[in-house]
Amino acid sequence: MRSLTSSDVIALTTIFTIQGSIHAFSRMAGPSTTQFVTNKMCPFAQKAWIALEVVNAPYELKEISLYGVNGKPDWFLKMNPAGTVPVLSCNGGIVVVPDSELILNYIADGAVEGGSQLQSPSSEEAVKKWRKDISDRVIPIGKEAVLGGSRDKLFSILQEVDKNVQLPYLCGDQITTADCAAFPFLWRLDQEFGPLTQGDHGCGNLRSWLDQCDSTSSFKKTVQTNWWWWW
Template sequence: MSSFDFYFARSGNSLRAAIALELAEVPVRRHLLDLSTAEHNNDWFKKITPAGHVPVLHIHQKDGRDLVLTQSGAIMDHVLGERRPELWPENTLDRANCTAMVHNAISDIAVQNTLARYLAHEPNAANLVLERMWTSLYAAFGPLQNAPYLCGDTPTIADFAHFPVVYMRAPHLRSIPRAAHVIKWLDRMAQTDPVATAIEYAGVQIKG
């Protein structure tokens, strides 16, 4: 039987992977890295993943062929694809739409969110990126006007992929009337046991 080591930080990408692991009920050994002290640049961690990025899921297999899986989307796809296939719609077109939402969460919205954080010392640039992020986020969450979740009546992988950025930006969103439907969705998602557990060890929020 395989064993798992999960290397993560208090970050949106790490929270996304942590949620997937909790949903899949994967028994992992957790290793929290402190990004503020550049712990991810330590030699011991670079031996596991030369890029020094989190999250990382190190899968130790019985046959000795270990797999070091990086990227929160890949971790989600692997562990949930194996253990929670019902989180994808069965209909081909619905599945394609759901997959597009996942890519939007990870490659568009999450990237813009991270850029805005790194550009905090350049207010004009940060605000430009944030405006693009909010536009993308409100567009992505349009389906919530007609359904409780992004792809219909039940949560799918798209909801879990989008959760980290919305959770991180929740203090701001709670002050915006037009975001009421997003906050309602956020609170509903946060009450599920796997998400609540992942928040405890990998969640982070930006005040204001």
């Protein structure tokens, strides 16, 4: 499935299908409200939350439980039958985006009302590479390491991506969706195996980047005392 862009949303009528759920997007008049449905301990939801904070868009955060007797209320399952967080609802529910990667794309295009654009065209290729490396390599190999697999394999990958950090953020001077996508997972690995450093792990650039994010309010606001892994 291709990524959702702002041009999809402003089309007269666009049908978007994800995990068996069909949402119709139309250029109808409606309230200009943005609602972000999440669970604050989920790293996938966290990356979308960071992006909303970075673009300084006005939004209402609604947190739901995902497990136990209070998990997944009916109104949420109607919004996203797949039952996963996060879900971004815009314009009073006219636009519903039920996937963290698609939400990042939507926010990056400046499609959230009242929010700025998240990245410049000059960083587009670097952003794509970072997001692919995090999704396809760091996340699965990190999971293996946490569950007792090879730490050497994880540190080898981290040393490799460390060379691509441009500082102060992953793609240079500006925060992009690469930073939003990477931070929840690299932060958790830093908590488990770190602190990641140049001397101990060959990750000096990642250390500087993590410290930069930790001191930036858009990231700091989303960090929780109690948190989940990604499985």
